[in-house]
Amino acid sequence: MIGRLNHVAIAVPDLDQAAALYRDTLGAKVSAPVPQPKHGVTVIFIDLGNTKIELLHPLGADSPIGAFLGRNPAGGIHHICYEVDDILAARDQLKATGARVLGDGEPKIGAHDKPVLFLHPKDFLGTLIELEQA
């Protein structure tokens, strides 16, 4: 079911400092910040060649990463995203095994304008998994 690793998302408390760290210290290819008000985050994309790192910073009062940064003030890995061919088929197959899909179980349009779902970390080895229809 799961295909490529689309990205690893790292929540960061200071976007400029995080961008400078990846660009200047680690020498990576770092995008400009991209505000995504619908998703409550500003994102910086880091192109690693085979996959991406996404640096996430809260945007607005209701950011989905606000609580995470409250618990992890220095930042940390927030989720990993796997690609799937058919997100509804993937969801139904996962739910049939008893795995929990977050929210109302309906895919939302994610940061890459593709349907996404999140899976409950307690059912997946303590890792928050995003599925994105490739």
Added chain:
Amino acid sequence: MIGRLNHVAIAVPDLDQAAALYRDTLGAKVSAPVPQPKHGVTVIFIDLGNTKIELLHPLGADSPIGAFLGRNPAGGIHHICYEVDDILAARDQLKATGARVLGDGEPKIGAHDKPVLFLHPKDFLGTLIELEQA
């Protein structure tokens, strides 16, 4: 400096259950467990096409992931590994910026028989980073 994402390492409390989750529930390509006594872990490799997930389980009394699993009994993402062309040049460049390299700063031979180093999570957005000479 950093190149491809070599792998994401997830520490897991039960290797059989974790392998079944990735193989049966998530439909991924999962290896047999590979004991690596020198590294204090047993590893399962998951081939995602563009990169790998490595499921790590403690092996022996002095496992480097024992304390992490103590803090995260359900498991969790332990580190991410970036490839570099020249690990000594990367180390020296990072140390010159004030970033901390773990241990004595000398590369060890890692799980893939290549030289590796770990960087201090407090200097890298709360993420433990492994560098591996590609």
